[in-house]
Amino acid sequence: MRRWFSVVAAVVAALLAVAAHVSLYSPISPLPLPVSPFTFTPNNLLQRAEKLGEGRLEGPEDVYVDGDGTLYTATRDGWIKRMHAANGSWEDWRLVGGSSLLGFTLSVSGDVLICDADKGLLKVGKEDVVILASEVNGSKIRFADDVIEVSDGSGAYFSDASSRFGLHEWFLDLLEARPNGRLLKFDASTKETTVVLADLVFPNGVALSSDQDFLVVCETWRFRCLKHWLKGKKTGETEVFIDNLPGGPDNIKLAPDGSFWIAVLQLRSKGMDLLHRSPTAKTVVAAFPKVVKALQAMGRGAMVVNVGSDGKIRRMLDDSDGKVMSFVTSAMEFQGYLYLGSLHSNFVGKLNIRSDHPL
Numbered sequence: 282m283r284r285w286f287s288v289v290a291a292v293v294a295a296l297l298a299v300a301a302h303v304s305l306y307s308p309i310s311p312l313p314l315p316v317s318p319f320t321f322t323p324n325n326l327l328q329r330a331e332k333l334g335e336g337r338l339e340g341p342e343d344v345y346v347d348g349d350g351t352l353y354t355a356t357r358d359g360w361i362k363r364m365h366a367a368n369g370s371w372e373d374w375r376l377v378g379g380s381s382l383l384g385f386t387l388s389v390s391g392d393v394l395i396c397d398a399d400k401g402l403l404k405v406g407k408e409d410v411v412i413l414a415s416e417v418n419g420s421k422i423r424f425a426d427d428v429i430e431v432s433d434g435s436g437a438y439f440s441d442a443s444s445r446f447g448l449h450e451w452f453l454d455l456l457e458a459r460p461n462g463r464l465l466k467f468d469a470s471t472k473e474t475t476v477v478l479a480d481l482v483f484p485n486g487v488a489l490s491s492d493q494d495f496l497v498v499c500e501t502w503r504f505r506c507l508k509h510w511l512k513g514k515k516t517g518e519t520e521v522f523i524d525n526l527p528g529g530p531d532n533i534k535l536a537p538d539g540s541f542w543i544a545v546l547q548l549r550s551k552g553m554d555l556l557h558r559s560p561t562a563k564t565v566v567a568a569f570p571k572v573v574k575a576l577q578a579m580g581r582g583a584m585v586v587n588v589g590s591d592g593k594i595r596r597m598l599d600d601s602d603g604k605v606m607s608f609v610t611s612a613m614e615f616q617g618y619l620y621l622g623s624l625h626s627n628f629v630g631k632l633n634i635r636s637d638h639p640l
């Protein structure tokens with residue numbers, strides 16, 4: 282009898298200790314995240330990618346190819362590096378600094394507009410780096426993520442993924458699954474930044490349509506992208522562009538034919554889908570940094586999806602186990618090739634996607 286009592290007392294004490302730990306240390310206040318089932322047969326076509334700059338590019342999150350075929354990427358050492366099309370040689374091109382460089386684009390002015398997750402939206406010129414926006418309406422831009430410039434250079438749209446968690450805590454923002462982010466616009470003539478869309482769930486990649494009549498912004502943790510009208514009779518309206526993606530959409534880029542390439546993070550699994558249903562379970566998990574780290578490391582695979590301007594999936598390419606391409610964060614098409622950036626690789630992938638090429 283006494284033995285039973287001490288076992289029960291020990292169990293109760295352990296449960297109380299866990300409860301106390303969770304209430305003291307859990308940094309999140311989560312919502313359930315509804316996810317519908319998605320079936321996809323892996324084709325592993327991304328495994329055919331060639332590796333560019335291997336060993337010299339640490340975590341090239343975003344990629345960009347200019348009209349001459351020069352390939353640009355921003356790496357964890359704070360550099361924007363580029364590869365010349367003519368001879369394949371890499372150059373450390375412009376030093377920005379820091380370790381949090383994410384989405385960028387070449388401006389019509391010849392400068393680079395780049396999101397530094399910690400600092401905000403920056404303009405990188407030949408000689409200097411200028412912070413264009415670090416706050417909006419008095420609130421700090423905590424997680425600048427991706428940027429696209431309006432083609433006449435009059436401004437740029439960019440995302441602030443989360444006002445609660447920074448780049449190194451992104452998984453906590455995923456577990457929390459709250460609308461902590463927003464889409465912003467920087468006006469080049471007034472130098473002012475305004476909120477275009479508030480209450481987004483991890484707004485990440487931003488792209489403009491070929492006619493610049495709408496933009497698409499991807500809400501990573503909602504596994505969907507939104508379409509926001511900029512011209513025509515629906516101006517100012519927002520609708521769903523594509524939803525129920527087989528993972529979290531990261532960067533999105535306009536393809537030459539007017540469709541879009543979306544890099545899709547492999548964040549979904551049976552276990553994670555189940556975890557997302559229970560805010561209590563997520564609160565408990567988030568109190569243990571080692572568990573968070575282990576869960577975060579599971580999404581090794583890679584996927585890119587080609588979506589028409591009508592929001593319909595046309596093509597899906599993946600590397601289900603992340604054998605060659607892992608955690609692909611951006612995909613840009615140029616002259617029949619797809620260039621693949623990845624936060625977890627030390628190279629940029631290059632894949633032949635020409636229709637006469639047997640993929």
Ligand SMILES: *[C@@H]1O[C@H](CO)[C@@H](O)[C@H](O)[C@H]1NC(C)=O
Pocket residue numbers: 365367368369370
């Ligand atoms: C490669 O080409 C670029 C641009 O044409 C040139 O500036 C650079 O010096 C070349 N590098 C090598 C190693 O040939």
Ligand SMILES: *[C@@H]1O[C@H](CO)[C@@H](O)[C@H](O)[C@H]1NC(C)=O
Pocket residue numbers: 418475476
């Ligand atoms: C600016 O912030 C204030 C106070 O938080 C809010 O009431 C207002 O709607 C915001 N304006 C814009 C344009 O976001």
